[in-house]
Amino acid sequence: MSDVLVTVVSPAGQAEQTVTAGTRAWELFKDVPDVIAARVGGALKDLAYELIAGDEVEGVLIDSADGRDILRHSTAHVLAQAVQDLYPDAKLGIGPPVENGFYYDFDVETPFVPEDLAKIETRMRKIIKENQKFSRRVTTDDDARAELADEPYKLELIGLKGSAADAAEGAGAEVGAGELTIYDNLDRNGEIAWKDLCRGPHLPTTKRIPAFKLMRSAAAYWRGDEKNKQLQRIYGTAWETKEALDEHLHRIEEAERRDHRKLGRDLDLYSFPDEIGSGLPVFHPKGGVIKREMEDYVRRRHIEEGFEYVGTPHIAKEGLFYTSGHLPYYGEGMFPALDLDGMDYRLKAMNCPMHNLIFRSRQRSYRELPLRLFEFGHVYRNEKSGVIHGLTRVRGFAQDDSHSYVTPEQAPDEIRHLLNFVLSLLRDFGLDDFYLELSTRDDSKPDKFIGSDEEWEIATKVLEDVCVETGLELVPDPGGAAYYGPKVSVQARDAIGRTWQMSTIQYDFNMPSGPRFNLEYVASDGTRQQPVMIHSAKFGSIERFMGVLVEHYAGAFPPWLAPVQVQAIPVADTFADYLYDVAKKMKALGLRVEVDDSDDRMQKKIRNAQLQKVPFMLIAGADDVEAGAVSFRYRDGRQDNGVPIDEAIARVAQAVADRVQV
Template identity: 80%
Template sequence: MVSEINVVRVHADEREERTTATGTKAWELFADHPDVIAARVLGAGDGAEHELKDLSYELVEGDVVEGVLIESADGHDILRHSTAHVMAQAVQELFPDARLGIGPPIENGFYYDFDVATPFVPEDLDKIETRMRKIIKEGQRFSRRVTTDADALVELAGEPYKVELIGLKGGGAEAAEGASVEVGAGELTIYDNVNRRGEVAWSDLCRGPHLPTTKRIPAFKLMRSAAAYWRGDEKNKQLQRIYGTAWESKEALEAHLERIAEAEKRDHRKLGRDLDLFSFPDEIGSGLPVFHPKGGVIKREMEDYVRRRHIEEGFDYVGTPHISKEHTFHLSGHLPYYADGMFPPMELEGANYYLKAMNCPMHNLIYRSRGRSYRELPLRLFEFGHVYRYEKSGVIHGLTRVRGFAQDDSHSYVTEEQAPGEIKHLLDFVLGLLRDFGLDDFYLELSTRDDSKPDKFVGSQDQWDKATEVLRVACEESGLELVPDPGGAAFYGPKVSVQARDAIGRTWQMSTIQYDFNQPEGFDLQYQAADGTRKQPVMIHSAKFGSIERFLGVLVEHYAGAFPPWLAPVQVQAIPVAEFAGDYLADVARRMRVQGLRVEVDHSDDRFQKKIRNAQLQKVPFMMIAGKDDIEAGAVSFRYRDGRQDNGVPIDEAIARVATAVNAREQV
């Protein structure tokens, strides 16, 4: 029996070799660091690699153990998952008939699903919060134990959803995201919440890890409840989901709640209504927006600008229909890989037609319409193609998740040797375009194939390796942070996506660039090489906005509706001090419109201060005011969104001032 073992403690980038007694627990390594709430085993004698463990984990010879801080990404997940357990315990104490679904951590919070007879109401959440605080104060210990499938089925016989998850263990991908059972895991574990008397107060099937005790939950809040289908399938029973958030301190929780409040003020659905930009008529259908005149101005400016930039970057503008015969999507490989994301087919003249969910198959047919030479490559095609995707009703959200939208979709056909240069060209184009629209804080995400699910991807391992390496090198050369996204690739090839942070720090997936070696083969695309042989081009997909609708929704929230002058639906609101100044301002407005500026004159019967207030609420960049003194001087007064005002500005200077701000894409 070995009485001592050698381990390595890693903390704050410091490695310290230690000799300790057999049976030492991880918490003993970090007893002097109360902000450590779990351990990451970087290399263990039992073969575990980079595995998160509870602090109660018993060290073995050769372990390299790193402390997990509560404020780290893994620490947040562990804190939130532990809080979800406390919430589920509180729910079952208050509602004994509630049956448990799953309770994973999610971005900035957690949720847990319950099968209850009556939906939760806000008063229920208050009661649950109160009971949670009692459980936290008790300092219940999270205790892990290994069990067998058979024993777990007996113990959890009254929890039908847990029983179902046990049946899925090792059974493939049917388990829900964040499920408490690790699919394919070699062992099954249950966590007990143990009170100070050593009694099990509550148990849950879970892979862990968890906090040492409930007292390590510093700050939390339940946010809302909603309906959710079991395992995300609308064919299954609808459960009740409670969302919450948990943070490492009360200050961090308060900051998060302030961010939520700011996000609510910026909600593009509310601002879209208040600013009369767009709407979602029930008569048309869910996820199908219509743009009002003011929203149409922004959309047109976006389209005009990105169309011109594509042409400057060497793209040719094309146009393709909204529907196509089924065979087209077999050639591209989207059927059957993407069939669930497409609307059902329409039968016409003995053939099935699909609303297109993507533009690439049509662009391939344009490429294939005649012979191509290597001298034509790169060949770049671009269009604003309207596509339709059958999003489930539960995920539709304003403009940012719709069923019908326009893509600024482009495809580059290149030789294999040209692919690295083309991807760099596209990445530079994308980043420049996003900066033009006021987004300048980025990182990149590289989505790759999931080798454990080869049936979900086409192509050889060699093709995937080459394509992934090309994207990786281009990303690294950009100098931006690169984050891996294992398994997130499209079925036909890896992709890089630009993740942009908005004005309040939220991250949005924006542009994507995808390397495709599949579709050129499916459509038998060829070009004649310099030596006279026929070769297959590489196809590179790129979407700068992605969805124009979604990008517009992001911009509304980024700017909180206060668009820079070049994008503002109304750039100048002319406001007469009294009725006699109306004609004078109307004449100035006509001169501005000649220069392409968007000007409105408020001839309403509202009082002057009400007109100012209306313009402020509409977030107009420039308010142009005229009274008796201005008319006599041939001038106007300017009032800006930030409350500044310039008086006595000559008309020519006033027009030039607005035109300069618009042309320079200034933020006023």
């Protein structure tokens, strides 16, 4: 057989290698056990792929992003095989990898219960132990229909848009562009134990699945469309080692412990009454304290950063949102029209159209620019009920919304100014691990965006240059831009490593334009020029930001944010008046203090304060009263006895002023 020259890519660089024609990719990496697939010319391939002359081949490690996706999709196939082994009448939906795991949809007569998942896991382990081989073969539409005649959902994917070569929405792992392929699971005798329509790639064998767990089952509409039949979805997770799986499960447990919905109830911060409606939270007094502190902080910071405070109404005539472009491009996210005196009004989903009217209310000079407007604007988004989640996805929320009107020349400095503002704000709230994401337009979907190619190129370049200057990691997000311009978002990692999209900065050359609001300023040469409009939201929304903070701190807020900063606990009722006097002095300094004068025993009072995650406790008994002191107890259980009252007050005041965690 003839020889073939290929290029092998590794962390050490590229090296040419001569192999025999027909050599499989796995032979290049047989000494690297963690390689489970290959990237050939940029495309992912099975290790069974036959090399051809000129191939550039890179090994895909199991602990890489692509490697984990391949591991998880292969595990989804094992899940589906196990389900059909145990429930032969089950019909297959789709089974893609998702963040941190995978799922597979099934049409079954009876919904799965936890006991079923345990049986399925046991069967999966048996399949994995059998070391079945994942084997790829190319087929045709007609042959695939014949083979999968008993699988109605697979038949639908084959015929989607009239061709098997078209990708199914939400089914990219099953049907992809190009060849139509089926993967067989082959037993030790080379017989087909199970098969599925799939584009791959997959692990070499089932035994390469090191660690997995089925998590839960839930109902899911076929292809995400509520008009379709409801299927049963089984979620699972798979990792490259048992240790990695254990770490993931621990993170899930920690996330459940930090769930802001549960902590909101436990700490009496907020609630979601059915009588008001889904996605419309109410804040209780303690939650109101946190909300007010956030508002006071960000209002002060905006003023310090050169913004002027404005206010706009909750509703406006529908025509305003046609002018801005929101109804044509964002109409699904807005609530239906309200008929007032025969005219259609809309609840506002954003504040920018009204800020534009403030800018346009009189002639503006270049000397006024940058003109920075800011408000806590309450907006309403018609979110689907299935995506509403506590405070982090709601239908009514307050944005710390600001708009900077600048000359094109001023735009880079203004974006730089806003980005520094945003990062300093996040650090003040204890979030200091972040990266940036640059959202650009999708050129394949021009109808989703407005503006010329040149305008988009300029705007994107300005944002990108400023982001690069920060030295932070910059991740591309193609197609994620707003319809009116590109944006940069700050992605912050919380205390357990989860990423949250926080603040955003958007470059807008469209809304100020003549076809829309026709915003102008008088330039230094007397001509009328169009400003650039830069949208920015620091919290994003107060509600969502608070939900993130509750989970980041697990409800144990730093003293400056804590609803109750000090719990005063008398050892006996006799000493309550003494602590009320101490509390009065602290309240005079603006500190938030409560005295527990209930009939509970002292240890229960301490326990209650710990459960409420109060930063400081002041405990007083006979010796303390005589000495004019208190026992100063911290949230973590440390305690200093005999602390003079003035020193105790100073400790709390200093911790609040320093915004430190205790």
